[in-house]
Amino acid sequence: MWRHRSRAREGWRDTVVEQGLVFPVTKMPDGAELPYWNEDAWYEVTMEEVEALEAATEELWAMCLQAVTHMATTMTDERLGLPPGSLEVVRRSVEAGDPALYARFDLAYGADGSIKMLEINGDTPTGLVETGIIQWNWMEDVMPEMDQWNSVHDRLIAGWRKLRRSGHFDGDRLHFLYDLGEEDSYDGGEMEMTVHYLMDTAVQAGWVALAHPVAEVGWNPDTRDFRDVHDEPLRNAFKLYAWEEMLAEPFGRFVVDRAEARPTRWIEPAWKVLLSTKALLPVLWELFPRHRLLLPAYFDEPRDLERWVAKPLHGREGDNIRIHLDDMLEDVVMPGGYGAEGWVYQAYTELPSFEGNRVVLGSWIVDGEAAGMLVRESDSMVTDYFSRVAPHVISDGLAPSEEQVAQWLAERVGPDAPSLA
């Protein structure tokens, strides 16, 4: 993997905003702006590297699904810092075989070719607009003859179509719910754009879709069902809103208590709450000790780790992360509101640095298969809210025919697709 400097396209900012990235820059607390989309550089990877990352992603995904059934049957809400009744909801979801659409791994890809899982965001991943649209269009503009590890768009449409035909849903109307955020917590449209991009792909797969904020969801005590903004029953709903939050909120009780006369079908499903907690990390290390794709991780204490990263169970975007490298040095401690729910300690691994840009790879799973990557770079050790995304290309992959693409999309990379046991 190499980083190349590049001249940004003339008018790049307007271009990416028109294409859906309405948050091309990140506002700093002092009002200054940092580029969020960074096309002053691009990353070059070889097909061999991509194939290694792709295989690792699929192997990790299979391990995560094993961990879900293990956690659902052996752990407690308390241990996981989840609201009472959560695991019961998870178990029902696992038993029903609730299908899922997507997830994003964060990987550290070492200069020596080592691949380590930092974490997975299995419930509410964002970065789709950047991956599926913006970096793809950048390549079409700048080097259209090249290839990119990025079938996210095609696979989302195929994934939605498969969900629609799966028999798990109630009709073909699908609501898209998102957290609007207010004032300080408003994210500049990231949630809305992510949801509307997903909605775009769902509509292309035959769903009838409507989007509105999750706060507009209602509960009707007479008919005992969730209602949408127009007071129509909420039959099927995609939510870009975390399950552990939903289950802790007043309406979560109706899910826990099975109060619904005709339960809403949720995407992502409730079992995904186990793939959005850092508790997964020590569980994976316990289930797959010394696995080459994992970093050692433990609940509650660093044990024998000398250099470690403490992560709050429900932490996001780098909040409250604490990095300990050396007893003589002060720890790096990030601010935030998480931590009361419990902590895990994960071995520290150095991120590869390209001219001072520390890189984390976002690796996508769509419908159970590796689907592409997003490069995020950061000045600091923690890939936080102020990180940037940059495009990539596969340097030795030339564009083949449409027929070949269709054939490859239909083929699995690994053997059988993993599923919840």
Add this chain to the structure above:
Amino acid sequence: MTTPTRRRMRSSSISLGITALMASSLTGCSSSADYAAVCVDPDTQERVDDDQCDDDSDYNGGGSGFFWYYLGASSRIPAVGQTTSGGTFSGSSLNGTVQRGGLPSTGGSTVKSATTKGGFGGSSRGFG
């Protein structure tokens, strides 16, 4: 012997509609109305089908025909064929949101449903 062709990793093409539309205008949403109107025969006070009412003017106490009859949020909705009371023909005098027509023809408990909101969406944390 043919040279094996390399796999291609990228999407074949990207066509988008909603995404670009949303990027140009991020919009909010409405919620349920404070008043709702059913179509009524003023002579009998009997509810008739919505499509009998197409006149934009309020009933002024004279003439014949069918007119919109506005029911407040806590009113019971009459079924078509039932008589109704407790509302008003003066739509132009109302303060609040109004939904004209579209109520269930079989009637129902109240104009405004018992649905409550705000039980989800209290988090102020970012996801992603």
